[in-house]
Amino acid sequence: MEAATSKCSSAETCPPVDLSGDAGWVAFDAPSLVGASLRFVSGEPDGNRYRVRYYRDPDQQLRARIWFGPETEGPPGHAHGGAMAAVLDEVLGLAAWAAGYPIVVGNLNVSFRNLLPLEQVVTIESEVISTEGRKVMVHGRICSGETVFAEAECLCITIRGK
Template identity: 30%
Template sequence: MTWSPQPNSRMCFVCGLQNPAGLKVRFYEDGKTVVRAEVVIPAVFQGYPGVAHGGVVAALLDEAAGRALMIGAPERFMVTAQLSVRYHHPVPTGQTLLLIACPLRVGSRLARARAELRRLDGTLCAEAEAILVNVPPEI
């Protein structure tokens, strides 16, 4: 399978390459139904020693869900209207993790996507479903 890089932004907390406080995550798509990224959450984003803060985990899942809707359409920008996160296992800091997302339903105004964060051994740490809407014109 061939993975193509998706474009990054400048200052986004998750994918902004110039954000000094950001995670600088690079997403790749299969061109059809899946977006993925490898991410290492630095210890500065911990909630407990060695465990990523849940808000940072939610941010990663949120970004991945939005990125899933850009597969094959890099100009399609959406914002999250609702995010439902389920945490299964503590998310370790300082370890490579796999972030995967796919679209569930894509409409002209609304879309739904699913995202998950796994350890490299396959353990599901957290998952989310998001409802997204087109970016308002004023943004």
């Protein structure tokens, strides 16, 4: 995906962006799975903070296309690390739910690799790595082509009685 050619300010509504998935990806209705808990990152699909669309790839792993808008700015012209961590928290937790594990995140370890320019559509990849008792380990990363912006390990804990 290419970076957006026009920059917008947080005072104006940014233009639409293309969040299409790759060939073989199937749209995934995340809100129908977990409800309103997705409102922090996914709650404003046309806002200036985040815009996200979820998919399942041919291996049934959860993928997302996400755009970091001007309201996620940290270093000038780039997404804040906390904004990136929030996205990884949502996507990796949702990956466990999509795999059939109702969870809460117990620990999220994020390693930042590169600055992420604002208004660029990137991909979030996720993979459920292992399950043991109530523990579900999910790995993921924010990337665009060969560039990795952040990687994360997420220890999820299943919710009793769900």
